[in-house]
Amino acid sequence: MDGWPRTEAEALAVQAGIRERADAVGPGPEGVRLIAGVDVAYQVEGERVAAAVVVLDAGTLEVVEQATAVGEAKFPYVPGLLAFREIPPVLDAMAGLSRRPDLLVCDGYGYAHPRRVGLAVHLGVLLDLPCFGVAKSPFLYRHGELGPERGATAALTDGEEVVGRAVRTRAGVKPVYVSVGHRVGLAEACAYTLALTAGGFRLPESTRRADRACRDALSRG
DNA sequence: GCGACAG
DNA sequence: ATCTTGTCGC
Numbered sequence: 001m002d003g004w005p006r007t008e009a010e011a012l013a014v015q016a017g018i019r020e021r022a023d024a025v026g027p028g029p030e031g032v033r034l035i036a037g038v039d040v041a042y043q044v045e046g047e048r049v050a051a052a053v054v055v056l057d058a059g060t061l062e063v064v065e066q067a068t069a070v071g072e073a074k075f076p077y078v079p080g081l082l083a084f085r086e087i088p089p090v091l092d093a094m095a096g097l098s099r100r101p102d103l104l105v106c107d108g109y110g111y112a113h114p115r116r117v118g119l120a121v122h123l124g125v126l127l128d129l130p131c132f133g134v135a136k137s138p139f140l141y142r143h144g145e146l147g148p149e150r151g152a153t154a155a156l157t158d159g160e161e162v163v164g165r166a167v168r169t170r171a172g173v174k175p176v177y178v179s180v181g182h183r184v185g186l187a188e189a190c191a192y193t194l195a196l197t198a199g200g201f202r203l204p205e206s207t208r209r210a211d212r213a214c215r216d217a218l219s220r221g
Numbered sequence: 222g223c224g225a226c227a228g
Numbered sequence: 229a230t231c232t233t234g235t236c237g238c
Contacts, residue, residue, distance in 0.1 A: 039228090040228075040229085041228095041229075041230090042228085042229050042230070043229095043230085044229090044230050044231070045230095077227095077228065077229075078226095079225080079226040079227070079228090080226080080227085082227055082228055085228075085229095086228070107227085107228070108227045108228060109227050109228095112227085113227080114226095118227070119227075119228085133227085135227055135228085136227080136228090137226095137227065137228095138227090139226070139227050140225085140226070140227090177227085227229105228229050228230105
């Protein structure tokens with residue numbers, strides 16, 4: 001990672017450029033066969049980080065391939081600048097894949113971001129791959145009530161603007177927060193989220209697998 | 222200015 | 229994110 005930002009000011013400038021390159025949420029990719037989950041784990045004290053990309057068969061949700069990478073964190077955690085901390089190790093892991101996924105699912109936000117350049121937008125643009133994010137908390141945003149059944153949704157808003165959707169992936173359990181990243185529409189991202197949680201867990205199978213993989217990689221290597 | 226704040 | 233065992237519940 002050569003010209004990676006080192007200061008917040010540099011990161012903000014990079015974000016502005018990424019936002020300009022972000023694809024205006026079109027209809028999305030056709031014939032998606034490979035869906036990849038992305039996640040990063042950190043070590044308590046040190047700078048060590050581990051990233052994992054796990055590729056699933058879109059039809060069966062079985063793991064097709066996975067790659068991990070361990071290294072040193074190159075940016076601190078700053079709300080709104082999470083991408084600068086997570087992307088370097090993720091790109092390293094991506095380089096280890098033999099096949100290019102058709103769609104990426106990130107653990108965090110995309111468009112639902114103070115400047116509309118969350119992790120899923122940033123990663124999608126850099127790799128030029130369809131990408132969206134699924135977060136576990138609403139961050140700065142709000143949403144109305146949604147039914148208790150699996151599949152219920154409510155708009156996630158920032159003032160008047162809809163930035164994503166709260167999606168109940170499991171009956172009676174706290175919803176997940178889906179937002180668009182790059183080259184995928186919100187409705188489609190939500191549909192993929194439900195398909196990826198058909199197994200009964202709150203989080204997408206893709207991020208569950210990636211979460212486990214990067215933790216293992218961190219504890220071993 | 223102060224606190225809150227995806228992971 | 230991470231520090232953390234057992235435990236209550238379907």
